[in-house]
Amino acid sequence: MNATPMPGRPVRGSTTGRSLMAALDLFGRRWTLRIVWELRNGPLGFRLLQRRCDGMSSSVLRQRLTELQEARLVEVLPDDGYSLTPLGRDARESLDPLIEWSQRWAAELADAPPAAAEDAGDGRRNRS
Amino acid sequence: MNATPMPGRPVRGSTTGRSLMAALDLFGRRWTLRIVWELRNGPLGFRLLQRRCDGMSSSVLRQRLTELQEARLVEVLPDDGYSLTPLGRDARESLDPLIEWSQRWAAELADAPPAAAEDAGDGRRNRS
């Protein structure tokens, strides 16, 4: 397992350790953004969280949760499961503009020509 | 190659949830956030952009650029190379709060205790 990106220490692909790069690395891992988003309304148990994330694989979910705990975005509440810490909630809120942007994005693509995207599927990953 | 995440088939109307998922998928791919960030100050050529991204692999860079073009965040200026579209710039700006958060994050971790599970001298990553 790779090291959890942290500000002030080496980041994958970089030695600068700048906190922004660490953040971009952390959130640039598959499912990380999604997990933080799905925890926005309060704690969720492991299996429920997994279901909310389109049934992502349990092994990767475990890995992400560990990373997010080390990064102090997520904590475990003994009786409620995984929850965002105040820092995590703060991060989640900083995603709001991105949410709003995604709607502008959808609107923009709605009236623009479909472009020659060879496959341009449904936006979900294809397997096999 | 995988399909580029796109907001749900626009039937006009509430693609609300879907467009966000598409955005989280798009930005949850390795290097995507970073690339958008590195283009913030204007167009960059392929190789220069690659250098800015800590020498990420050219094949993946090409793949990401194609995805970002399909998603209309990036366009090619015949004489200047890759550039953010207005939509792309909009997306980039929506990342600002995240940048600010990352600094709070760094500050928080600076005086917080080193955390039990962590430090992991475990340096078995990094090929070379």
Next chain:
DNA sequence: CGCCGGCGCTTCGGAATCCGAAGCGCTCAT
């Protein structure tokens, strides 16, 4: 002209990561 050196981009084999079904030990309600 001939020869760099840089460019955008592609190929390809091997490494890292992700996936998902299966299963373990546990608790709780039936």
Next chain:
DNA sequence: ATGAGCGCTTCGGATTCCGAAGCGCCGGCG
């Protein structure tokens, strides 16, 4: 005591990423 749900782990195979190498195409430059 049986079943169902839980958090979590394992592991083989699929996918993705990496990075060195190289292609064709310029624009200098001697």
